[in-house]
Amino acid sequence: MILNRLYTHQRTGNHPATAASRTDFQRDFDRIIFSAAFRRLQNKTQVFPLPGSVFVHNRLTHSLEVSSVGRSLGSVVGEFIFDKYEKELDENAQNFYRHNLQNVIAAACLCHDVGNPAFGHSGEDAIASYFEKNESDLKQKFSEKEWADLVNFEGNANAIRVLTHQQNGKDEGGTQLTFSTLASIAKYPCEAVAKSKGILHRKKFGFFQNEKNTFLEIAKAVNLIQESEEPTIFKRHPFVWLVEAADDICYNIIDMEDAHRLKIVSTLDCENLFLELIKSENANTKRVEDKLAILTNANERISYLRAKVINALINKSVEIYQNNFSKILEGNLEKALLDIYKSENKALQEIESFSREKIYGHKAVVEIENAGYNVMNELLDHFIPPVLKQKSERKSYDRMALKLLPEQFVYESGTDYQKVLGVIDFVSGMTDNFATDLYRKIKGIDIGMTM
Incomplete structure (x- = not known):
């Protein structure tokens, strides 16, 4: 029965399941809590500007609350599946739905926003718009599918990258979550060229070309229903x-x-x-x-x-x-x-x-969206032109700009697409404050020694 095959203990990085006091799905939750990507959500806008004299939700507090609601949903639905299909479930599946579905949903809810840039949805729009505005200079450097990723930049797809991509100098598999948790955040399980606004599971897209093979591996492991091979489209996972x-x-x-x-x-x-x-x-x-x-x-x-x-x-x-x-x-x-x-x-x-x-x-909401749009656009414009130049063609100001890129985001031997994704990783991962501070410094608004 398909319910027996909707989950797996397999995780990115090919790390085997381990015997411990926690289940693999509880470990997912804990790994997210202790991850840098999750911590950065504490200073990313949810809706209202941060910080203010009145405490309002940021992306981190929102994610914690979503996780709490998700655990409740997973618990009740898990009992429903167990009660209705008990005779058709194997022993492992019975245990999973009764005790661990809630942990998968809670973990997925916890990390559903880790791919969202600073400044709410205007941050996403700013990244996509940067490439649209510079199409005449940039489009020829990428394949059709790579270009579609960039001009349709999406926090959901970026979450899969943040959670699975191996950055320079770091362990493989990213956060090394189970495929069950990763599949549960894939609201739009298709590639960017398959986007279609009128279709729910294709309203946006769910993975970049760079992570396509990883996503295919996830889809196979949790038995996603494939709608199309070219372009790649899957139906949503039931979770x-x-x-x-x-x-x-x-x-x-x-x-x-x-x-x-x-x-x-x-x-x-x-x-x-x-x-x-x-x-x-x-x-x-x-x-x-x-x-x-x-x-x-x-x-x-x-x-x-x-x-x-x-x-x-x-x-x-x-x-x-x-x-x-x-x-x-x-x-x-x-x-x-x-x-x-x-x-x-x-x-x-x-x-x-x-x-x-x-x-x-x-x-106040419109102001932060406008400000965020301009900040993100300027940051991308500071890094992307230099990173796309050949080393021999870079001027001193190009080299100085790239010195601000942390080592884990620099893919000098990669393709133009991979180099640009490295810049997007850096910029999209910034908190509101960090992005604003860096913007002010590179524009010469703030000058002085800060750490």
Whole structure:
């Protein structure tokens, strides 16, 4: 049965499974927690500018919360699979779904954003746009598929690279996670030339050409359904839906809570939106109303309602997942779990509409996106032209620029594509503060000795 073959203990770097007090999937979680890529998320923008006088979520706190929600989803779904298919599952699979699916989903949720650059989505746009704007000078240096990677730069694809790529001077296999965890973050399991906006699993792309063989190895190990060999397209892994749902639940709801703390959204508006969603799933809200009668602190009231909303959305996501489980296994579900719910729930539609108007269009958010776009573009323009020149053609200012590139990102003997990916690795891995500081230094805005 396919459920027996959806997971594997195999990990990148060909490191064998080890007998220890932790399972391989718990080890994935721990490896991510201690990784530099994960730590850097603490100073990467989620939505609102960092730092501010009021604490708001960054990419790291967001990922931790998504992981918590993902663990809950994985636990309930694991029990569902065990209960419904127990007789068809082999002994290892029974153990996996009862005890370890939750660990895989929690680990995948934890690292789902490690490929995202600084400054939120504007950082992604800046990298892609840099190559679009310089097409006449750069395109001829790359193959069609390599160029597609660059002009469509995507945090999801970059996450696979960050987690699996062997940097100069480092161990092979990157973070050395199991293929099960890596497959669970592949929302768009296709190459860039196969991108198609109207198709969910091809809305973006999931791996760079440099990591294509690694992804093919992952796909084979966890039995992804192949839709096309040329271009390479797979159906989503069944675990992806749970990771996506956890992410969707958190950013839909917690961005609202952050906006309330920043006084962008009033307490009354926030309470009403959250209460409407709770009421849509629970006709008897007396317990909630009784609790609110006790709580007088505005932030505490919103935090309480946020927790109730997240719980309601977890339960609904599990229900939709179970109802569509056959389609998910076949790779034929065409809408995200929360989008399915949103289409039938006016309260969730209202939250999304309100967020789009009041939060994502707020001046502070737009300002950080504009600033981030310019910072990232300038950094790429400082490093990419010099790195693409032959050593003999580099002027002194080219050589000085490249001295700022750490050794692990320099692929002097590689192709132009690999050299450029090294620069993107460096720039996309920067925190907001580091990128801003380096930008100010190379532009001559800040001059002086800093460490």
